[in-house]
Amino acid sequence: MKKMLKRAGIGLLSITVLGGAFAAHEWYAEKPFFFRNFVDRTLVKMAFESPETLTSLGFLESAGIKGHNARLDDASPARSDEQLNTLLDARRVLMTYEDADLSEEDRLSKEVALYLLNFMDEAKAFRHHNYPVNQMFGVQSAFPSFMQSKHQVTSVEDAEHYLARLDQVERKFLQYLEGLKLREEKGIVPPRFVIDRVLTEMRGFVDTPTTQNILYTSLAQKLSEVEGLAEEEKQDLLAGAEQRIESRVYPAYHGFIAYFEQLHAKAGEDAGLWRLPQGEQAYDAALRLFTTTDYSAEEIHNLGLSEVDRIQSQMLEILAAEGIETTAGFAPAMEALSSDPRFYYPDTDQGRQQILEDYQRILDEIDEGIAQAFNLRPGVGMEVKRIPAFKEKTSPGAYYEQPALDGSRPGRFYANLYDIKATPTYSMRTLAYHEGIPGHHFQIAIAMELEGLPFFRRVSPFTAYVEGWALYAEHLAWEMGFQQQPLDNLGRLQAELFRAVRLVVDTGLHAKRWTREQAIDYMLANTGMAESDVIAEVERYIVMPGQATAYKVGMMKILELRERAQQALGEQFNLAAFHDVVLRNGALPLDILDRLVNDYIARERALAAN
Structure with a gap:
């Protein structure tokens, strides 16, 4: 468990005393004593409520924890609203940590977190200005891609979890349908070509013979690489996948197809966000x-x-x-x-x-x-x-x-x-x-x-x-x-x-x-x-x-910052050191990156002066 939480990012101190009263306080208290414990805990708790995120991150499996791989996310609008409210409440607690009490690194973390949370608050009115089923990254293609590329199968248990996820596709797609209908009520309907694209894709998906579907062939490939798996057991698992694709997965896709077929008449040819209610502000x-x-x-x-x-x-x-x-x-x-x-x-x-x-x-x-x-x-x-x-x-x-x-x-x-x-x-x-x-x-x-x-x-x-x-x-x-x-x-x-x-x-x-x-x-x-x-x-x-x-x-900003550092430092400029500044803090808003490069220039000048 200690290794698992360390990989997830929980602070070292709370890991060291995991199981004690202090650790319990850091995990359950509204405001942990240590700032990093709070920001890590907030994201880790959200990740633990998203089994698909846990699978994608892939850190629990090495600790022998695999139960999340049998579940799919809750995709309901109510759950999305709950997650947004959780994050906005975290902003309230975040503000109670005084800058003077934080290390330089924690102050930067607070600044980055507030940047994200403030934007979420400002943009919450536009959270439905999107198309969850689309030809690029919609759930109809994201789900089979996720199962193929992220769901690892190294044992019979993993394969059974794979089947359990196939059982949950109908539930998840119905939750997406709830969100699609909510958008429709708000006048947020995809352009007609988007509907045409996803209908073509989904019809092709359900018209594919079950044993040629990527959800079946991917599992077959993964099972072929499981050491010591008896052929009879392998065939039983594949038969289970075939049955679930036919009885669970394809009906879920047919539900999407029926919805978009009736939505088609309501869609227009205009493509820009400007055509939606509050579309210009959303853009x-x-x-x-x-x-x-x-x-x-x-x-x-x-x-x-x-x-x-x-x-x-x-x-x-x-x-x-x-x-x-x-x-x-x-x-x-x-x-x-x-x-x-x-x-x-x-x-x-x-x-x-x-x-x-x-x-x-x-x-x-x-x-x-x-x-x-x-x-x-x-x-x-x-x-x-x-x-x-x-x-x-x-x-x-x-x-x-x-x-x-x-x-x-x-x-x-x-x-x-x-x-x-x-x-x-x-x-x-x-x-x-x-x-x-x-x-x-x-x-x-x-x-x-x-x-x-x-x-x-x-x-x-x-x-x-x-x-x-x-x-x-x-x-x-x-x-x-x-x-x-x-x-x-x-x-x-x-x-x-x-x-x-x-x-x-x-x-x-x-x-x-x-x-x-x-x-x-x-x-x-x-x-x-x-x-x-x-x-x-x-x-x-x-x-x-x-x-x-x-x-x-973004590219023009990084080049601008590099040129600024080269001009300011002359022969002192070192390309690898500049790349360290850009890369060692994770992704950042450009104005914060600008300030960090200025700080780097000032430090290098001070070192040269001494």
Whole structure:
């Protein structure tokens, strides 16, 4: 138990005396004596009420505790309201800890916690301005993905827990339906294309023969790796899965299908958040959340337009130097490049497998070559996987999945291989650096391993920092010589251009009332991306308002801070030390990161003066 709570982040003192009166006070009292015990306890208690979170974190299993793996979360609106009220009540207690009584680290933790809690309070009026069933990350695809990637099966008990979770799908989906109907009453209905996408996906899911469904095949694969499992017992477990998919899972999906079929007539074609009640205010709140700035939609839109012009100019120079005709403009030049078969793998299973192997090779290479730039490095490894076929058509080009908290599951870079033309060879390095090393894997895995920090800071969700770091990592890799070929650098610039275009398109959709088609046309004309990727991206921005603006805003801030430190410190500047400052505190709001870099500059100057 001590090890379990330590991994969860509970303070060392309370672990040492666990079982005594003091520990009981720290766990049950409204205000524990120690600040860190309070913030850790608040998040750990919430995690213990979310069996899916516990499975994802993966720290209880090593202590022999597995009962949570037999349950799914309570997804009811009442439970969501209860969790919000719990957090807002925690803010009240948090404010009773005086800054003068806290260490410097605890004061920073208090500041970060208040930033999050204050935003939750300000934005609670907009908590239903979302689409829980959507083509990107809705529960209809998240549940099978969770069972495949997070639910570990190493024993018969684990497999029985897997079956128990299949039994609970109907209950969970009915709770989601309750939330969907609440949104419908408030006038929050997805655009028609979102409904079309999820209906297509769910119909395909239930039309799949049971023994070919990912919930069955995933369990079969996991059981095949369980040592000592008798074939008869394995077949009994698989028969149990087959029966539950047919009697529990498919009926749950049919309930969603019936709801969205009747909702279809109420949906419109307009895509932006502006069309919903209080939609403009909700979008302003989304921009504050995702950028951790007060930039207006207009400021972000104009920043994007400026960056698009700058980056396209650099790309046109490279294209011209490579002998590609550019007089007709940017889009035709990129189309000429992207139509060249030299830059694509064979459209076969073997070609796709080679892509995964080459991504791993790229990551292994940079992992060995950037030691001088980092003092902090993650202890856990990472691997490259293909996005599951059942959801890759509507998934982004790639994404990163964090490792288990105890290191039992590595970090994973998932690549979308649905459209082979979406993976030109000249873009692969940049994508690997963003999702893997030194991008998301370095930042997220390092944060999770920072044992001196409270638990919530090791998993804090500040998108501008997290995605800004990953985009900065692409730039850093280029600076360090890992994209030496001109077309590899073009791939880097195309990825940065993509994030600049996002500033324009996201604000265009949600603030300037662009249609979905306008956004697709603009993105096609200004990125040179495959049309399948453009459509998936634009539809992502529609169901995740504001999130796409975080990348470029965060990257530009980190570069600005690095330039500030270089100018102030001159020869004293050390890149690895700067990266320490950025990475050693977990994800942060950008204004807090700004202050910490200023503090670092002041310390270095003081040391030099002495």
